[in-house]
Amino acid sequence: MSKLETILAQEVEAEIGRLKQEAEAKARALVEEAQTKAKALLEAKERQLKAQLAQGVKRAESAAELLLATARTQAKGEVLAEARRLMEERLLALPKGEAWPEVLRRLAEEAVAALPGAEKVVVNPEDLPHLEAWAREKGLGLEADAGVRLGVRVLSGRNQVENALLERLDRAWDQVSARLAKALWG
Known part of the structure; x- marks a missing residue:
């Protein structure tokens, strides 16, 4: 190479x-x-x-x-519903108690005071005996209506005032339930 x-x-x-x-x-x-x-x-x-x-x-x-x-919300709702049911149950039991005639009279007096010129008081038929003397003394007519429960309806011409415990509970329920919820859950 x-x-x-x-x-x-x-x-x-x-x-x-x-x-x-x-x-x-x-x-x-x-x-x-x-x-x-x-x-x-x-x-x-x-x-x-x-x-x-x-x-x-x-x-x-x-x-x-x-x-x-x-x-939690559902449970709280159930607790409040049960509380309301118990309150209604107790209210419905009031007419069987000794204090009912006095409670009914106070409801009637409040309703009459709220309606100037009251002419007539309407109560449940079972409550007539509790208010007969009171209505006579006040110069008011007294009528029975099975639709009135746990209270009275006072009439003056076309105007009326209803003062019944279940309706009062209905009107106050938002406040009552709020206070109850605050007491239970802070």
Whole structure:
């Protein structure tokens, strides 16, 4: 082999070595770039999954809080409904008690005082005996109406005033229930 061939062979080998090194460097760079991209994608996906998990946990906590608040509200409503039922039950039992004639007379006096020129008092038929003497003394007519419960209706021409315990409870219920709720739950 001649010197020229040797030099050319060496140059070709050097070029091949350089190209091989260049190719290996490019391959390493591509592998590193692919690994970096894969790592970045993996980290991004991990962050996304963590965010989704956190959102899911937050939604579940919110749903649980809403469910709990709804259950509390429903339970409070049931307690207040039971309290009202008990109050109505006690009011309905008043006519059987000894104090009923006095309570009825006071209701009648309040209604008469609220309606100037009162002419007539209307009560439940069972309550007539309790107000006969009182109505006579006041110079008022006395009539029976089964529709009047736990109270009286006073008439003056076209005007009337009804003073009955269940209606009073109805009118006062918002305040009563608010005070009861405050006493029970603060």
